[in-house]
Amino acid sequence: MASLVGSRVERKEDKRFLTGKGRYTSDINIANQTYAIFIRSPHARAKIKKIDTSKALKSSGVVEILTGEHIAQDKIGGLIAGWAIRSEDGSEMKCPANPPLAKDSVNFVGDPVAVVFAETLDEARAAADLVKVDYKVLKAVSNLGEAMNSEAIHDGIDKNLCYDWLLGDRQKVKEAFEKADKIIKLDINNNRLIPNAMEPRACVIDYNTASEEITCYTTSQNPHLSRLIMSAFGGVAPENKLRVVAPDVGGGFGSKINLYNEEIVCSWASKKIERPIKWVAERTESFLTDTHGRDHITHAELAVTNDGKFLGFKNETIANLGAYARVFGTVTPTYLFGPCATGVYIMPAAYSNVKAVYTNTAPVDAYRGAGRPEATYTIERIVDKAAMELGMDPIEIRMKNFPTEFPFKQTLVHQIDSGDYVAGLNKAKEMADYDGFAARKKESESKGKLRGIGVTSYFEACGIAPSPVVMMLGCGVGLWESAEVRFNPTGQVTVYTGSHSHGQSHQTTFAQIAADELGVPIENIDVVHGDTDKGTFGMGTYGSRSLTVGGIAIVNACKKIVNKGKRIAAKMLEASPDEVDFKNGEFVVAKSNKKKTIGEVAFASYLPGVRDEVKSPLPEGDEPGLIESSFFDPANFSFPAGSHICEVEIDPETGNVKLDKYTAVDDFGTIVNPLIVEGQVHGGLAQGIGQALYENAQYDDSGQLITASYMDYTMPRADDLPDFNLGFTCTKATTNPLGVKGCGEAGTIAATPTVMNAVINALGGKEISLPATAEKVWKACKEMKKSNAKAA
Amino acid sequence: MKKIALEVNGKKVTKEISDHTTLSGLLRDILNLTGTHIGCDTSQCGACVVHVDGKSIKSCTALAADLDGSKVTTIEGLASNGKLHPMQEAFKKMHGLQCGFCTPGMVMSAVDLLKNKKNPSDQEIRDWLEGNICRCTGYHNIVAAVKEAASKM
Numbered sequence: 001m002a003s004l005v006g007s008r009v010e011r012k013e014d015k016r017f018l019t020g021k022g023r024y025t026s027d028i029n030i031a032n033q034t035y036a037i038f039i040r041s042p043h044a045r046a047k048i049k050k051i052d053t054s055k056a057l058k059s060s061g062v063v064e065i066l067t068g069e070h071i072a073q074d075k076i077g078g079l080i081a082g083w084a085i086r087s088e089d090g091s092e093m094k095c096p097a098n099p100p101l102a103k104d105s106v107n108f109v110g111d112p113v114a115v116v117f118a119e120t121l122d123e124a125r126a127a128a129d130l131v132k133v134d135y136k137v138l139k140a141v142s143n144l145g146e147a148m149n150s151e152a153i154h155d156g157i158d159k160n161l162c163y164d165w166l167l168g169d170r171q172k173v174k175e176a177f178e179k180a181d182k183i184i185k186l187d188i189n190n191n192r193l194i195p196n197a198m199e200p201r202a203c204v205i206d207y208n209t210a211s212e213e214i215t216c217y218t219t220s221q222n223p224h225l226s227r228l229i230m231s232a233f234g235g236v237a238p239e240n241k242l243r244v245v246a247p248d249v250g251g252g253f254g255s256k257i258n259l260y261n262e263e264i265v266c267s268w269a270s271k272k273i274e275r276p277i278k279w280v281a282e283r284t285e286s287f288l289t290d291t292h293g294r295d296h297i298t299h300a301e302l303a304v305t306n307d308g309k310f311l312g313f314k315n316e317t318i319a320n321l322g323a324y325a326r327v328f329g330t331v332t333p334t335y336l337f338g339p340c341a342t343g344v345y346i347m348p349a350a351y352s353n354v355k356a357v358y359t360n361t362a363p364v365d366a367y368r369g370a371g372r373p374e375a376t377y378t379i380e381r382i383v384d385k386a387a388m389e390l391g392m393d394p395i396e397i398r399m400k401n402f403p404t405e406f407p408f409k410q411t412l413v414h415q416i417d418s419g420d421y422v423a424g425l426n427k428a429k430e431m432a433d434y435d436g437f438a439a440r441k442k443e444s445e446s447k448g449k450l451r452g453i454g455v456t457s458y459f460e461a462c463g464i465a466p467s468p469v470v471m472m473l474g475c476g477v478g479l480w481e482s483a484e485v486r487f488n489p490t491g492q493v494t495v496y497t498g499s500h501s502h503g504q505s506h507q508t509t510f511a512q513i514a515a516d517e518l519g520v521p522i523e524n525i526d527v528v529h530g531d532t533d534k535g536t537f538g539m540g541t542y543g544s545r546s547l548t549v550g551g552i553a554i555v556n557a558c559k560k561i562v563n564k565g566k567r568i569a570a571k572m573l574e575a576s577p578d579e580v581d582f583k584n585g586e587f588v589v590a591k592s593n594k595k596k597t598i599g600e601v602a603f604a605s606y607l608p609g610v611r612d613e614v615k616s617p618l619p620e621g622d623e624p625g626l627i628e629s630s631f632f633d634p635a636n637f638s639f640p641a642g643s644h645i646c647e648v649e650i651d652p653e654t655g656n657v658k659l660d661k662y663t664a665v666d667d668f669g670t671i672v673n674p675l676i677v678e679g680q681v682h683g684g685l686a687q688g689i690g691q692a693l694y695e696n697a698q699y700d701d702s703g704q705l706i707t708a709s710y711m712d713y714t715m716p717r718a719d720d721l722p723d724f725n726l727g728f729t730c731t732k733a734t735t736n737p738l739g740v741k742g743c744g745e746a747g748t749i750a751a752t753p754t755v756m757n758a759v760i761n762a763l764g765g766k767e768i769s770l771p772a773t774a775e776k777v778w779k780a781c782k783e784m785k786k787s788n789a790k791a792a
Numbered sequence: 793m794k795k796i797a798l799e800v801n802g803k804k805v806t807k808e809i810s811d812h813t814t815l816s817g818l819l820r821d822i823l824n825l826t827g828t829h830i831g832c833d834t835s836q837c838g839a840c841v842v843h844v845d846g847k848s849i850k851s852c853t854a855l856a857a858d859l860d861g862s863k864v865t866t867i868e869g870l871a872s873n874g875k876l877h878p879m880q881e882a883f884k885k886m887h888g889l890q891c892g893f894c895t896p897g898m899v900m901s902a903v904d905l906l907k908n909k910k911n912p913s914d915q916e917i918r919d920w921l922e923g924n925i926c927r928c929t930g931y932h933n934i935v936a937a938v939k940e941a942a943s944k945m
Contacts, residue, residue, distance in 0.1 A: 718926075
C-alpha cells in the first residue's frame with residue numbers, strides 16, 4: 001500500500017460543504033428556542049447609572065431580560081487572561097475583571113450590558129430597542145500612543161499598564177551597541193486588524209431539564225477549553241453537566257479561540273429560563289466585539305558593522321490589549337513576539353521590552369501568526385533599512401547573518417532544531433528571477449510607473465511546547481494534545497482529536513496519517529472533533545499546532561493499537577509477539593508466513609472466548625477491545641522557516657500599488673498533503689498582504705470604531721491579489737516522529753514585511769506606515785517627486 | 793403578510809411570509825435550506841448568492857415578497873441525481889475551499905460567470921468574483937477551480 005502521507009488527497013469534508021450540507025452553528029435550530037439580542041454600550045467608556053427594562057419586558061414575545069445585576073447575583077464569573085506575565089521588576093500583571101454582562105462600567109463600544117430573550121428574532125430586536133440604559137459618559141482612551149499618559153480606565157491600574165515586560169539583556173545590548181559602526185533606527189506601527197472569519201460568531205444553547213445538562217453549540221476553535229473556562233471560572237455548570245460542541249466552524253484565525261460573553265450568558269440563561277436559546281452575531285457585532293489583532297507601536301534599533309554583520313538589536317514596543325485581557329491577549333505581545341524579534345539571524349545581543357496597555361477599544365488577542373508577524377515585520381523592515389544605509393543588497397545582508405549550523409540557539413529563547421535558511425533564500429531568489437528585476441524596473445519606469453522588490457526571511461515558532469516550560473512562562477494550562485483511536489469490531493476506525501478544524505482539513509490529513517499507521521483504507525477512517533462528549537479533553541487549534549501536536553498524538557495512539565494488535569495476532573498465529581511484524585495493515589509471522597489483517601485482529605479483540613474458529617485471542621493481562629488514546633506533549637516548538645520575495649508596481653499618479661509577483665519558499669519539514677499546505681500558504685499570504693496594503697481598524701478620539709463594516713474595512717478581494725508562486729525546501733523537524741512543522745501562519749508572517757519592503761524599495765527608501773494605502777503612497781510619490789526636483 | 797408561490801430547486805413552494813422576509817430568510821429559516829449562508833447581511837460578502845431566474849443575486853438583500861413566480865436555485869439544487877456539478881467537482885479537485893462558509897455563494901457566482909463567459913481569463917474571473925469575500929483561500933485555488941470547471945463544461 002502506497003503511503004498517503006505526502007499525497008495530494010482531495011478533501012473528505014468537501015462534498016458536504018459543496019452541496020450546502022455543512023452544519024454551522026447558525027444552521028442549528030432547536031424546538032421551542034428563544035432568540036437572544038444583546039444590548040451593547042454605544043459608548044467607549046461610561047458608568048452605568050441605571051438600566052430600565054420595564055417597558056421592554058412588556059413588549060410582545062419577550063421571555064426574559066437579564067442584566068449585569070442578575071449575573072452578579074448568580075455569581076457567574078467572567079472572562080480571563082490565560083497567561084500571567086510578569087513585569088521586568090518582578091511584579092505581577094494587572095488585569096481588570098471582565099464580567100459577561102457589564103454591571104457598573106463599560107469599557108468599549110460593544111461591551112454587552114443586557115440581553116433580551118424573545119419568541120422571535122423580530123420581537124427580541126423590538127424589545128431591545130425599548131431597554132433604556134442611562135450612562136454617565138467618560139472621556140475615552142482610544143489612542144495607543146497616549147494611553148500611558150491618560151486617565152486610568154480601570155480602578156487600580158496606573159498608567160493603564162498591564163505589564164512592562166523584558167526579555168533579554170540590556171547591559172549586553174549596550175555593550176554591543178558601543179562596538180557598532182552604525183546604529184540603524186526604525187519607528188514602525190503594526191496596524192490593528194479585525195480577523196473577520198466569514199462565519200459570524202453564534203451560539204445555540206439547549207438545556208435539558210431532566211438531566212440538567214447544558215449543551216452549547218458554538219463557533220469555537222477550542223470547545224474543550226471553552227467548557228473548562230465556562231465551568232471553572234464562569235461557574236455556569238460543572239464540567240460533566242456542560243457539553244460544548246463546535247460543529248462546522250467557518251474560519252477562526254484566532255478570533256474564535258476565546259470563550260466570549262455571549263456563550264457564558266446564554267448558557268447560564270438557558271438554565272434560568274428553561275428554554276433553548278439561539279444567538280447569531282450580525283457582522284457589525286463581529287467587527288465590534290470579536291477579538292482584534294496586532295496594534296503595536298515599536299521603536300527598534302539594530303547595531304551593525306560596516307560590512308553588514310549584526311551585533312545587537314533592541315525593540316521597545318507598546319502593545320494594545322484593548323479594554324480587557326483575554327486568553328492569549330497577554331502572551332501574544334510577549335513570549336510569542338519578543339523571542340522572534342531577532343529573526344533568522346545570529347544576533348549576539350538582544351532585548352525586547354514590551355509595555356502592554358489598556359484602551360477603550362475591543363480586546364486585542366491572537367490573530368493568525370499572533371506576535372510572530374509583528375516580530376518578523378520589525379526585524380525584516382530594519383534589516384532592509386540596514387541594507388539600504390550600508391549600500392548592500394537585501395539578500396546579501398541576510399545571507400551574511402544566517403546561521404548555517406543546526407540546532408541553532410537563537411538569541412532570546414529558542415533552540416531551533418533544524419533548518420536551511422541559505423537554501424530557502426537561494427531557491428526564492430531563483431524562482432523570483434531576482435536578477436531580472438533591474439530590467440523589469442526599467443520597463444515599469446518607461447511606462448511612468450515605479451517598481452520595487454521586497455525580500456523577507458522568517459522563522460516561526462509554532463505548536464507552543466513543552467507544557468512544563470509554557471506553564472513556567474505563565475500559561476494557565478498545558479499545551480499538549482490528545483487523540484483517541486477506536487477500532488470498531490467490523491474494522492472501521494474512528495479517530496478523535498482534541499484539536500479542531502475550522503478550515504484546516506483535519507478530516508483528510510489526520511485520516512491520511514492514521515491510514516498509513518494502521519494500513520486501513522482512508523475511506524474506512526473517520527476523524528471526529530469538536531464535541532466534548534465525543535472524546536477526551538483537547539486543547540484546540542491555534543498557533544499552527546494541530547499537526548505537530550495533535551497529529552503526533554494520533555500517530556502515538558495508532559502505535560499503541562499496533563502494539564496491542566501484535567500481542568493478539570501472536571496468540572492467533574501461535575507465535576510470540578516479537579516474531580510478529582506489522583506492515584500494510586497485516587500482522588505477519590516471518591518464519592511461518594502466517595498472517596492476519598488488522599481488521600481480523602480488531603474483530604478478535606472484541607471476542608475474548610472460544611467459539612467456532614475464534615479461540616480466545618486475548619493474551620493474558622490484555623483487556624478486550626482495540627481502543628487506545630494518547631496525550632502528546634512535544635519536547636519543543638516546531639520551527640518552520642522560509643524566504644519570500646515580491647514585486648510591486650506603483651502608479652505615482654494614483655498611488656495604487658499593484659502586487660505583480662509573489663514568490664514564497666517555505667520549509668515545513670515533512671508535508672502530509674501538498675494540496676492542503678499550498679492552500680494554507682495562499683490564505684496566509686492574502687491576510688499578510690491585507691495587513692500591508694488594505695486592512696486597518698480605526699477608532700476615532702471618542703472610541704467609536706469607524707471601520708465596522710465591509711464598506712469601511714478593506715478585505716482583500718479576488719481582484720486585489722495575484723497568483724502566488726510557491727516553492728518548498730525540506731529539513732525535517734527532529735522533535736516529532738513525522739518530521740512535520742506547522743504551516744498555517746507562515747504566509748501571514750512573511751507577507752506583510754515582504755510587501756512593505758517592496759513598496760518602500762519602490763519609493764526609494766521613504767518610510768510609510770502600515771497599511772500602504774493608495775492615499776499614503778500617492779503622498780509619498782508626490783514628496784519623492786518634489787525632493788527629486790530639488791536635487792536636480 | 794403576503795402569499796407567494798415560487799419554484800425552489802425545482803420544487804413548487806407556496807408560503808405566507810411577512811413583508812420584510814428576505815430571500816435568505818425564506819430559504820434558511822422557513823425552507824430549512826441552510827446551505828445559503830449569511831456573512832454580513834449587507835450585500836458585501838457574497839456568502840448568500842443564489843440564482844433567481846438563472847441570474848446570481850445576493851439573497852440577503854432581496855425581499856422574498858418581490859419574487860412571487862420566480863425560479864430559485866440554491867447550492868442544494870446544483871448537483872443533479874447525486875452527481876456534483878462540474879463547478880463543485882472543480883472546487884474539490886483544486887482545493888478551492890477551506891472552512892466552506894463562503895463556498896456556496898462563491899460556487900453560485902462562479903456558475904453564473906461561466907453562463908456569461910465560457911472561457912474567462914484569470915482577470916475576468918477575479919473581477920467577477922470581486923463581490924464574494926473568502927478569508928481562507930487567498931482566491932488562488934478558487935480561480936484555478938473556475939478555470940478547471942470551464943475546461944470541463
